Amino acid sequence: MIAQDAPADPLSDVLALAGLRAACSVRLTAGGAWALRFRPIELKFNVVQRGGCWLSTDATEPVELQSGDCFVVSRMPFVLGSDPALPAQDAADVFAHSPTIANYGEGEDVALLGGSVTLGGPAASELLGLLPPVLVIRAQATKDSPLPWLLDALDREWRADLAGGRVVCNDLLRLMFVHALRLHIDTTEPATLGWLAGLRDAPVAAALRAIHAAPAQTWQLKTLATIAGLSRSAFAARFKQAVGQGPVSYAANWRMRVAAMRLLGSADSVSRIATSLGFLSDAAFGAAFRRVHGVSPGQYRRQSALHAANPA
Known part of the structure; x- marks a missing residue:
């Protein structure tokens, strides 16, 4: 096999210099009438595995999410719930007994899996300044991408509890974030992409x-x-x-x-x-x-x- 240098890839270069890291940290199931407020200090990247819910922030209108949708929230408080009008419980209280898995409300109508994305390198501002407060990638847009396969793999790895599973989950979430970013570039009006x-x-x-x-x-x-x-x-x-x-x-x-x-x-x-x-x-x-x-x-x-x- 002949090893050759990979061609220059500006997005990969920026992601590398931005210090991109991902940590798969949370699985949430919920049902009935429910609403939870999250207060992240990093980017939050999550996927709706099953069911649907609403995503709300102070900076954007509520967005309805369905199974297969991915979303990124840029370092601001946000609320997930069955109805955007419901008062929200602090998610930290719900995850107090287990920092990684929680069930809230009555039943398991909706399931979400996700974690945090850290951009801490010299080029972090190159990306952070261009991401909208809330970025939603719809399931319809992902059907021809690896995202559905990666979500299935992430779910299986999370449930399997195998040696090295946390590292595998983190790497899978990182790949999902990059593919979501690709879809954002391909489907968004150029004027808003910088x-x-x-x-x-x-x-x-x-x-x-x-x-x-x-x-x-x-x-x-x-x-x-x-x-x-x-x-x-x-x-x-x-x-x-x-x-x-x-x-x-x-x-x-x-x-x-x-x-x-x-x-x-x-x-x-x-x-x-x-x-x-x-x-x-x-x-x-x-x-x-x-x-x-x-x-x-x-x-x-x-x-x-x-x-x-x-x-x-």
Whole structure:
């Protein structure tokens, strides 16, 4: 077998630099008249396995969910219930006896399985700023995707209680989140997607792949326009409309996102990281890094280490 480098994939790159992790943590069954309020500190990603319920937040209108629907709530309190008009019980009280499994109300008309998604890396803001307060992926949209199979696998693994099951469940939930994000990109109006819309525009996507494949290169507008197969003016306008910033600015900012991840994920010196990203001096690297992150590379590394040691 011949091993080859995988082609550049901007979404995978951003997810990696965003520090995407998932933890499958909750199975809820409920019935009768019921409503529960959740107060997450991370993104919540859940799937309705059976039945239906309502999802409500202070920022959005109530949404009716049915079996097979997935939803993501971006770090805000939300209520699940049989009727959005019902007063809600605090979910923490219901899960007080078991942090992972709970039954509420009368019967088991509805079942949900899900957990938390953490985005804690240097590119977390690249995604968090683009996700709506509530993202719902309908079951009809998932029928041709792996999501139904992944849900079945997650349910079986959760119930089996086998060695290593928690790791498998976390990985399955992570895959489900990525597939839900893909469907969001494919089915949402480009105007609301921010830079993600560029992945749906072939010339812009070609430029994005090139930038992500070679972050150490100092990209010029002419070179990127040639890759996209457009004139410089047409490419610049198209890229900015799709991504929200010019191609050269995007390339420079992405270079600094990669620099931040290398500062956090390796013991390499600042000088070595600067050289690996094509800078001829530490001073030039420091100035470029400070423009994007607001602090020097050394300060960024120290502050991140301090935060990791004392997250509160």
